[in-house]
Amino acid sequence: MAKLIGGLGTSHVPSIGAAIDKGLRDTPDWKPFFDGYIPGQDWVKEHKPDVAVVIFNDHGNSFFLDKVPTFAVGCAEEYRPVDEGWGPRAIPSFKGAVDFSWHFIDTLIENRFDPMICQEIEVDHGIQVPMELFWGRPAEWPVQVVPIFVNVIQYPIPLPSRCYEMGRVLRQAIESYPTDERFVVLGTGGLSHQLQGARAGFVNPEADRAFLNDIATDPDKLAGMSREQYVEMFGSEGAELMMWLVMRGAMDRDVVVRHKHYFVPASMTGAGMIVMENAATASPAVAA
Amino acid sequence: MAKLIGGLGTSHVPSIGAAIDKGLRDTPDWKPFFDGYIPGQDWVKEHKPDVAVVIFNDHGNSFFLDKVPTFAVGCAEEYRPVDEGWGPRAIPSFKGAVDFSWHFIDTLIENRFDPMICQEIEVDHGIQVPMELFWGRPAEWPVQVVPIFVNVIQYPIPLPSRCYEMGRVLRQAIESYPTDERFVVLGTGGLSHQLQGARAGFVNPEADRAFLNDIATDPDKLAGMSREQYVEMFGSEGAELMMWLVMRGAMDRDVVVRHKHYFVPASMTGAGMIVMENAATASPAVAA
Amino acid sequence: MEEKPGQDRIPDTPLFDRKRSLGGYRINKMAMGLSRPENREAFKQDESAYLDRFGLTPEEKEAVMTRNWREMVRLGGNLFFILKISAVDPVRITEIGAHQAGMEHDDFLRNRLGKKV
């Protein structure tokens, strides 16, 4: 059976992609941010996952307001970068883990989830940036992906606890998948930021740092919070942080934190990263 | 609070609409079919519902295979007839119960359903035909509608029991909606038919008649059946009959059957109709 | 876990599962296109060119152009999509059914649908 080897969390701010594209990686503004991801990249190189399940939200690029899915799961052969206004970015397309995607969709339906099933869809910075942060900018991505889109823009957005539940179903799908492939799950989005209204520019480094602790040690608390508490604590767009709960829900109760990184502000956002392994099957490496 | 005054069930075969359009209502082929709906139309005239929640499936008209939602709920001001290949039919557009739709969507999300939210969408014979069968062909529809689209075409389709559960949430939404509007819920689709494969033309009048009994008296049995049992018993397309369970799930355990009608074949389909009221609040009229 | 439908365990009943949805994607997309009047016109004017626009394989093209419904379904065509071909080139749904069943039309009406013909 397939195996879950790690849970990764990261912000997916579009400016990160723009900074890479413009060659700003080593400028004073960006270097400390990018350097913080080196241990995460090393972890990926060492553990060589075959499949990355990436949870993110579309930002008005693949979906318009006419039809907003609460959860959408991709099962395409290929996911091309979408034109967000500046033309599609010059990064390789993502190859889909097609067969696992369908298996996951079957498992979701059997477990009373109601996903939209996407055989053809383009993807925005929500998945691009996390992939670049952990895998760099290869000529071809060395992993196949399963994109999970969550509506965190138009209300009603899903409950945090529903995201957490979805993670449990994802774990079940991985462990019932008859290959020996190695899976990582990436929760993306956040941390605190607000782009709209007079509170624009709100960041909450203290809450962000607490979140990076709690996601490892007390995820039930985070899953029990209301949507409104997310907005209050992390800002109107920071509420997308609840997508990390899908990743966390796929993991065991007890995890080991391998790496962790926090930087503020990346553009207008508190930016964070975490690498976790299930404690029961963790590699012998020293914790961060 | 709003009130559920009845649960209606009916087939939604496209040929029914075509027969009306071509003026074939009173031909020998169609008259017995249409006459059977007169009591249903009388019931609607007498009970004057304000809002009709209609559960149906799109038939490759509003959605393509690129993105297939398991459940989609409309919250638009207006739903126009879609061009199914013969041009949009010359029937009035449907007016949406916009505010209730959003209330229902909120209630679904709070109850761990994951609908797609549709502010702009056209509708096919899946809703058109049931509306015409119960309300005739008025210049303007005298009710507002809430369309619920269910994927019953591309596998995995939802579990019958999940449809039934959705009905309970619908009931909760109606009874927590602060107006005095009168709601009917229409389950549509079926009964037995198969359009594809060497078993094309399969109908099962015996199973259909049993279904029309069980939907009133033993819905738990129908909700407990597997998807495969639906296909086996009602044909590959007859499996859409499970959408009646959303309607039935919105009703009480005990119902009174006001009217019932069965006719086979309408085109290639076993066609059925039912009108039910909750026993506890049923009008004093004599049962059918 | 209930047994998964979509694996054709019911005789002569092809379910529209991942395999067919993927395999039939081109045919169904072409047919979905017929819900636009300008595409219906294009289909009528030059069917072969219209089919090429959607990248149909020679096998798929042949099935469509010969109105071989059984073959279209075998290749992943779904009736709800391919039925739109009958909006351009009329044929009754019962004829499509009879063709798939491998029966004469009257025989199909009588023995499958129980009609008195």
Next chain:
Amino acid sequence: MEEKPGQDRIPDTPLFDRKRSLGGYRINKMAMGLSRPENREAFKQDESAYLDRFGLTPEEKEAVMTRNWREMVRLGGNLFFILKISAVDPVRITEIGAHQAGMEHDDFLRNRLGKKV
């Protein structure tokens, strides 16, 4: 039942609820259009004509043409859509933030984002 978000009970934090999604539909659709190169060209060539194609009201048009971000958001514009205007007419996201906050840019960077400017 938890309290429903989307009712602006958090100060200065407009949530994108049914009211804003409906109210901002035209502005957001217009902005979504800018993800196509031919529309970006049309916007550049004749912004007013491009906005008219999406049926913007005079109030909405005024807000877009004066790059009044605060007003666009008040009218239901959502940042993820209207940000695409900055792909055609460049402006930094922090300037958009500062405008909505009613602050000078440097002040915004320093006091909201904690930057040393």
